[in-house]
Amino acid sequence: MNQFNKTINRLGTYCTQWDFVKDRFGKDDVLPFTISDMDISTSPEILLALQKRVDHGIFGYTRWNHPDFKNAIISWYQKRFDCPIQDSWIAYTPSVIYGIVKVLSVYNPQKKPICFITPCYDGFMKILSSNDYPTKTVHQSLDNGVYNLDWNELETALSQSKVFLLCNPNNPNGYVWSVEDLTKIIELCKKHKVIIVSDDIHMDFVYKPALFTPIIKVAQKMDYLDNVVIITSSAKTFNLSSLGGAYIICPNITKLAEYVYLLGNKDSLSSAPALFITSLITGYTQSEAWTDELIEYCHQNLIFVKEYLEKHLPTLSVTIPEGTYFAWVDCSKLGIPMSEIQDKLLNIGKVAIMDGDRYEESAPFLRMIIACPRSKVEDGLKRLVKSLL
Template sequence: MNFNKVIDRRGTYSTQWDYIEDRFGEGTKDLTPFSISDMDLQSPKEIIKSLEKVLFHGIFGYSRWNHSEYKGAIKNWYLKRYKTIIEEEWIVYSPAVIYSISILLEELLKDGEKILTHTPRYDGFTKILNNYNVVDIELIEVFKGEYRTNFKKIEDEFKNGVKVFLLCNPENPVGKVWSREELSKLVELCKEYNVYLISDDIHMDIARKDVTPIVKLREEKTVIASSASKSFNTPALGGSYVIIPDKDLREKFLYLVKEKHALGSPMIMGMLSTMAAYNECEYWLDDLNKHLTDNCEYVVKELDGYKGLKAYVPNGTYLMWIDFKETKINPKEFQRRLIEVGKVAIMSGETYGDPYKIRLNVGCSLEKVKIAVNGIKVALDC
């Protein structure tokens, strides 16, 4: 796969390319975007072939996900990629990861009960947490790109009545991959204080450190919400899955999805793409990870230390979390310069909880990454 092939996405109803003004304001439609977390890279040929088969069949009726072909593909992926055993009966289809988490919280949290999660955090988390009693724990950077949590504060908050812990592994936006040792410590605390653990693992395949699926360490009161869509660039096809070992919670989740929300039938393209990705495309993912790491390393080489910038290769994801605090430039002024002078649309860290950072998407060709690097330098030089 030639990951440096430049493909024009304009005119395809692309959120990242065709609707830049929604995020960056009127008059910004001609900027080069590095914002929403999808990639400017074609999906594997095996996925495209699987979609062509159903496309040319020409009948797009209701479908079923509850079969061994779909659930077996997911089960086998966890076994071969992560040496983690999951049971097919644990797997439940869902339209989207954030939807899944929202439904789980609706079931697990009563009025006023606490949920704990980290900051900086993915803005999708913030949106679904608006109606809950949220306790924040800040991830502290102890070295370039290495973040640590505060386990003492976690335990203190568990003692104070936290009912659910919401994890992201790898973390968006900082890119932290949680080590097995850290997860084991978190699991022990959750067990001791009877806390439900939900982990959003949608970025799990894009990682430069070993990822441990949390159900490998604990089955009771533990859930993984994930999808192949981030890794294989298929979010527009729809679909995700939830791994719920707890039978009672799994049945409640199914009831809410199918009976209350009437979402029993899967999006066929999303289901087929997941099966093709997990069954046939591991080689492609390995090549992708190398390309993305090369892109990250290029950004670090060009920008780390440039007029006070701090850049690092993240443990996971294709999202780089770049610190410009030492440039002494006001965050709003820096965004203005990026847009008006650098001509690049890069997400402000304010969206995720830190205005002195920017989140740069390098899921693209190296040629496009060079446009981002040049735009950032020009914004600093003016």
Template sequence: MIDFNKEVDRLGTYCTQWDYVEDRFGKKNLLPFTISDMDLEYPDEVAQVLQQRLDHRVLGYSRWKHDDFRNSIKNWYSKRFNCNIDSEWIYYSPSVMYSISKLIEIFSKDGDGVLLNTPAYNAFYDVLRTNNRKVIKSPLKNENGHYSIDFEDFKEKCKESKLFILCNPHNPTGRVWTEEELIKMINICKEYDVKIISDDIHMDIVYGSRMTPILKVAEDYLDSIYICTSPSKSFNIPALTGSYVIIPEAKTRDRFENIVRYRDFVNSPAILSVLATMTCYNDCEYWIEELLNHLENNLKYTISYLEEYLPQLKLKMPQGCYFAWIDFSELNIPGEQFQKMLIDIGEVAIMNGHVYGEECEFYLRLNVACSRDKLIDGLDRLKKTIDYIKL
């Protein structure tokens, strides 16, 4: 039994979430529930493999293009998602967002429209802005906290888009798209020749039924779909860097390789990341199952806490990811003002919803991938802030 309630002191480790909370929130020493990593230790098996490699005492240039790396990914997709992929489709990349940026570069030009379902992960806005692409928004329908695709709007927006960036599971809402929804997306994109880039980095963090990688239902649109992902979120190893992209179509793989290997020169992998990826996928499925139990219990605890102490705040159990997407609209307080009060009164850092879209001013995204004690402390600070507002 893994103790996910063990307290881990991350201060003094150059940690973005803890050591640099002031950068985003303007104040030091806040209790953070922000960046999407976990305050939890990664699997013992990974620690052992990394230590063995460090004990070797040579960290020279390495390779990723071998069966050990590719087959670990291929086998994970088979056993975890019942999805068959060809190992030749897999290509190493330094990060998921790097892969997305390069695919945007390959398949569109300055001023082209790229479709997002909103709210959307904030890095999507950044990568489109800095690549001089036009953000085309198709807002998700929100029915009492359950999000779904507005397919009529989605179809209209596809008419002015070159690419569609899918997020599966969806950050920040936690939706896990069904096979039927994915097939409808594909059919519409196919009709208007819109290529699909799927960010699946949270693919293993799903409660209940498994998620479906979009390639599994791609059929004759396979060559126009690309999955960008990594074990970094699932196993809490983002500091190792490294990810992979799945590109079924050979010509696109060649174009991607030309950029990564011969133009940007980032093809030599971080060997510790390669080793960790293989170890996670080959040996640590049990760890994911225990993690999911811990995260689900933390989310359920958050829901019960809000129902008992803060009924003005609304939270539906997400289908995936480790975020509590909290609606505080009943407080009737502007989002910016509430954020300032959380910082000054509660001394807690929680991501404000406006980061993910203008329509999300009255939402918070609280990261529950932590110990129960930390979560309770954070919720108590949230309550302290709201109690002050009521005075």
């Protein structure tokens, strides 16, 4: 049996996905495809390492600033993305979102506008509005399988901004920014003196022939390294979000030192969770084969969703994304408003799937997580079809 087909009951673990689905959808008795985590166990290598670490029994203060942590990240970037990075560019952050907030405060203390592409991760809006940043957004539409972005509009928005907040691959539509895209982005940001902060948390979920390119790899060739920061994590890849921990890659050493000062001195958060350190090092040094199998499984799930809907409910359409574990389902041909779609999903099919509106998408789209056993994907699709047929 494929290891990812195994169903694991998550109820009773205080997990947001299953135990707290009512908070988002007002109902308990619904099959959840909501928050972005997996109903899949972490890798066997990480499980074993965590068990050994737990057996040790002492979980006192832990450091991240050592070669084992940094070399694990360096080797992952080399193996997976053919991207050399230096140990002096790396720092721990308690979470990707914390890292983004702090890096923005380092680079943009005057709170000038932040530019980003929509549809986008809902956390972006939350942190930018609650930290009082003005925003400039440019929409990327997905029309009949083609992603459209108006680069002139992006240039205008960038010319009025201090920072470009990129999400690569993009949550929720799965767009993977190509080398050509990244080159254009850097050219525009260089022209208008804009700092690039790239949230690469979904970087490992990219499906061939698409290729993930860390923006620093392109920036290196364009003499723009000092103005580019990556904030990312091993949490999505290995399903470790509740252990905490993420990391920053910032080639501008002066700015990185400012960030580390905020982390350690102002916020007193420099001791990293022990189980995070253990899991990152183990995953990045021992779980490459497991990761490859997981990516293939997610890709097959996406193909399954597309083929299932083509057969059973062709008014909905899915473009297989180049990246992420989300099916971004276009419901516009149904001709009914999203409120009605959601009502039917919750009350007829009893299934909870995120509304595209949450990600600043005005067309009726659903974002369905497919990083789960195939049987759950199939159950969810049956409920979806029953609701909307």
